Amino acid sequence: MPRYGMVMDLDKCNGCNACVIACKVEHNTANTVNFTRILEREIGTYPNANRQFLPVMCNHCEDASCIDVCPTKATYARDKDGIVLVDWDKCIGCGACILACPYEQRFQILDNRTVFPDGQTAFDKPDTNRAPNGVTAKCDLCYHRIDEGKEPACAEACPTDARIFGVVSEDSAEDETPFQNLNDLISRANAFSLLPEKGTKPCVFYVG
C-alpha cells in the first residue's frame, strides 16, 4: 500500500501563505480554523536577523495517537493509503484527540459559518465537506483530490514547489499510485520530522 505524505522544502518556502488559502478554499473551513498554517519566527538580532517559516499540517502519522484515543472510532486511517480521517457521523466532539495530538492539528468546530460571520452566508460551496458544528476536524490530505489523481490543494497552489506531495512508504509498487515516491528526499541527511520522540511516525517531513 502506498502511504501518502509530504516533504516541506524549507529552503523554498517564502511564507507567502498561498497554501493556507488554498486549504481554506478547498475545505471551506470556519473562520480562524486552518488545517494548514505557516508558523513564523524571527532569529538573530539586528542587523544579523532573519525570519524562518515552518509550514505545518496534520502529519498523517503511521501510529496516530488521535486514532488510539478516539472513543467512538470516528478517527481512522484509510485502508488503502493510511490517510487519517474523521467520520463526522461517529464523532461526538469529545476533544480527546485534540489533547492527544502532539502537533496541535485538530480543531473543534463550534461555529462552522465560513465566510461572512454576520448574517446569511452569500457564498456556498456545494462540493465540499464542510465540518458540521460539534465535531473535530483536521487536514484530510485532500483525499478527494488524491482519488482523482490530483495532489492536495496546498501543494498544487504552492508557487515555489516547497510542498512536495507523494508516497512516503518504501514498499509501494509503481502501478499502485500516480504520485512520485519521496524516499530520496526523506533519506537526505538534513531531512527530519517534527517531534519524532512522540513515536507517532509522522508522514510529513522537512528538508533544508
Added chain:
Amino acid sequence: MNKAMSEQGAATTAKEDAWVPSVCMGCYNCCGIRVHRVDGRVVNIEGDPEAPNSQGHICAKGKARFLDLYDPDRLLRPLKRTNPEKGLGVDPEWEEISWDEALDTITERLARVLEDDPRKLVIAHFDMPGYGISKAFGAAFGTSNLHWNRADYCGSAPHVANLLLNGSFNGELDFERCRYMVLWGTQLGAIVETIPLHSANKMAEARANGAKLIVIDPFCGNAAAKADEWVPLKPGTDGILALAMLNVLLNEHGLYDAGFLKSFTNGPYLVGADGHYLRDPATDKPLIWDGAAGEARVFDDPALSEPALEGEYTVAGQVGRPAFQVLKGHLEQYTPAEAERITTVPAATIRRLAREFGEAASIGSTVTIDGHELPLRPAGIHFKRGSGAHKGGCHTSLAIHMLNLMVGNLDVPGGQRGVNPVGPFWAPEKDADGMLVPAQHIAKYFKPYPPREPQVPQTLDLNELFPASLFTRGMFAWGISEPEKFGIPYRAEVLLQGRTNLMMNSHNPQAMAETLAKVPFQVSFATFIDETAEFADIVLPDSHDYERWDLFPANDPYAFITPGPGEWYWLMRQQAVAPPGEAKPWTDVYLELADRLGIIDKLYDIGNDIWIIDEQHKLDASTRPSVREIAERQAKTLLGDDFSLDQISDTACMITRAKTIQEAYPRPFLDARVPIYLEHLIDTGEKVKQVTDELGLEWDFRPYTPLLSYFPCHAHEHPDAEYDLFVVNFKIPFITFSLNHNVWIDELAQGNPYTYNVMLNRATAEQKGLEDGDRILIESRYAKGEGTVKVTELIHPECIGIPATLGHWARKLALSKYKGTAFNNFLPAPNVDHIDTLSGQTDSCTRVRVRKI
C-alpha cells in the same frame, strides 16, 4: 447538508460544473487561471497548468479573491450623491438611481465638456487590458488626461533605467544561470513584483541549486527572509550606496567588462570640456578615439579597431576624454566611507559586496547555446520602487543598473535581463548617435530617450515638463490642483475614475480630498465604495474581472510574458460568470457613453490601430462590436484567421512559438549602444529651464546632468530633530496591489505580525519605552495617524515600517476599516522638494515621530 468526512461523503448534487480558463487581475500581473463555476457560482480558482506564467500555481490572494464577488458590501446598483459637500468624513448621502438616469446625467456633463474643451475630462484607473478601451475613448473624445493612477508607485524612475539600458519596461534575472542575485529595494520572488508565480518558483529553484541571494532593504521582508545576506540601509540612500559600489568596482578593482563597454555603450564616446560629445564636423556623429590608428573616428566607422575607454585626446584642437574616463573620475568622490556615513552600511560591506558581485560575474566567460557562443555573466541586480521612489530616483535606479552594465550582464545568459525588449513584431531601434531607442510596443508610454521637446504643459500630468520621462502620473494631483501655476489653460471638469484608490495610494488624504473636491463632477466605477468613490457624484456598479471579457492579449509583452528563453504565450480573459445585480463591466459602459456622445465611430476607427487589428479584421463601427468581439479580432490578427474564441476549452493560454535565441538573449545581437553617460540631459535640462523660467516656476535642474550622481531626499537634506524616524513601506505577499477587504486575506493579516502593525526596531522601541501592542500616534509634517507597535529585529533602527496600503476608513468597508495603518497618509502632496524632476517619480522618504497614546 453536512456530509461525513469519509470517502463516501464527497457526492455532489451540483447540476452544472465547469472550469473556465481565464486571467487573474488580483494584481497587475495577468497570471493564467481556471475559474471553477458550479451552478452559476464561482467556488474555486486554480492556476492554469498550461500558462507558463503560473504553471498551475496560484498565490494566496489569487485564490481568495472570488469571495469578493459575493461580499455583502458589494455595490450592485448605481448611486447618486445627494450631499453636495465633498470632504473627508463627509457622508455622500447616497440615493439609488437607475442606469438610465445615471447615464443621462453623465452624458449631459460629458457632452458639455466635449463641446467646450475635451481636455477637461480626466480618466483615472489602473486596469491593464482595460487601458485599450479608455485610451480609444480618450482619443475619440479628445483628451490626453488619462490614466491618472499610481503606476508611478513602482514606478516612474526604475522603469526609465530599464528602458535606457535594456530597451524594455521591466527587468528580471536569469534565474537559470544566475549564481549571485541581488534584490535592491524589491521583493522579486516573494509573490510581489513582476510575473510573481514564475519568479518565485525559479528563484527558489536557483537558491536550492546554490545561487546566492543578497537583499538590500531597510526591512527584512519575505524576500530578505530567504536571502544569504540581508543588507539594511537607511531608506532613500540607495543612490550613494550604488555609486560607492561602482567606485569600488572601477577604481579599486578595475572590474568591468571593457569589451562590452567598447561595443555596446557610449563609454568610448569622446566628451569635450562642455560635457557634450565631440562630433565629426562632416557627419555630426560622435567620435571615438581609435588607439590603433592614433586618431578619432566616428562611432560606427567599420575601420575602428581599438576604441579607447581611458585617456585624454586632442581632436581638431578640442580636448576630449572617453565618457568612461569621465564617469570613472567622477565616481571617485563616492567613497565607501562617505557612503557608510549616509547609508549606515559599513564601508567594508560595501567593498565586499562590490567585489563579490564583480567576481561572480566572471567577466570574459562564455556559454554556447543553440550553436551561439554568448557571454556568460552569472550575476545580476534587480531593483524597483524601494530604491527608486525617491527624489533622485532616476539617477539612483540608473546607478544601481550601471553595476549590471559594468560587468556586461545586460540581457545575456546568467545576468540581468529586460522583459522582452525584442519580440515577434517589435525590436529596439537606434538613433543617429548609435544609441538604443526602445520599441514603442515595449516602451508603451513616452520613451525616455530620445528626449522630447519640453513645453508649457497642456496636460494635467505635467509630462511636458519631464521630457526624459516614461510617465508622470504622480503629477496629476498637482496639475489638477494648480493648473494656472503651470500655464495650463483649463481646469479639470469631469473625472471618470475606477480601480485605483487615489485617496489611499498617493499622499495625505486631506490634500487629496482638496484635489478631488476641485473637480466639479466625478463618476466612479466601483465594486466597493472605497475612499475615492466617496467623492463621486455618481457611482456605477462595476463588474469583477471574472465577470467581464477583456481585450487581447491580457498579458502585454512589455511586462507580462516571461522574459528569457521560453515561448510566446498570449492569454485571454474570459467572462466566467455574469455580473450580479445591475453591475456592468466599466469597459462596456465606456462604449455605451461613446455611443450616446456620438463619438463611437471615431472610437472604433482609432481603436483599430490602438488594438493592433490588421486590415483583414478591421472592426465595422456600425455593428457596435462588443469587447468580446474586439478581443476576437485582436486574437485573429495575432494568431491567424482560424482562431475563434469558441475553440478555447481547457486553457486560455495560446502559445505561438518558441523564442529565438535573439529574443531570449537579445543584447549580443543588438546593433545599438546604451548610455553610461547621459549626454542628452545637458540640452534637455536647459530647455526645461527655459519653460520653467517662462512660467516663473521654482524647479530642480540638478538631475539634468550627464553623470550619475546622488541627490539626497528632502528628508535627508533637511534634518528635522523633532521628527527623528523615517517611515518605510514594504509589501506583503498576500496583499500586494489588492485589498485586505476579504475575509480570508483579513484572517491571514490578523495572524501575521508584520501586516496590521507598525514595525519598530527593538533598540528604538526600548529607547522610546514602547512595547508590543502599544498604540502610538505617528506624525509627519503632513499628517497624523495611529498604529500598533510590533517590536522586531527586522528593521533599520532609524525607521518605522508600515506595510502595504492598509488602514481603510470608507464607511462601507466594514471588514477592512481601521485595520492596519495607511503609509501613504504621511506623504506630502507632490511639490518640487519631494519629486524627482527628471522622471516625475514621487519621493517616499518622510520623517515621522511617534509617541504612545
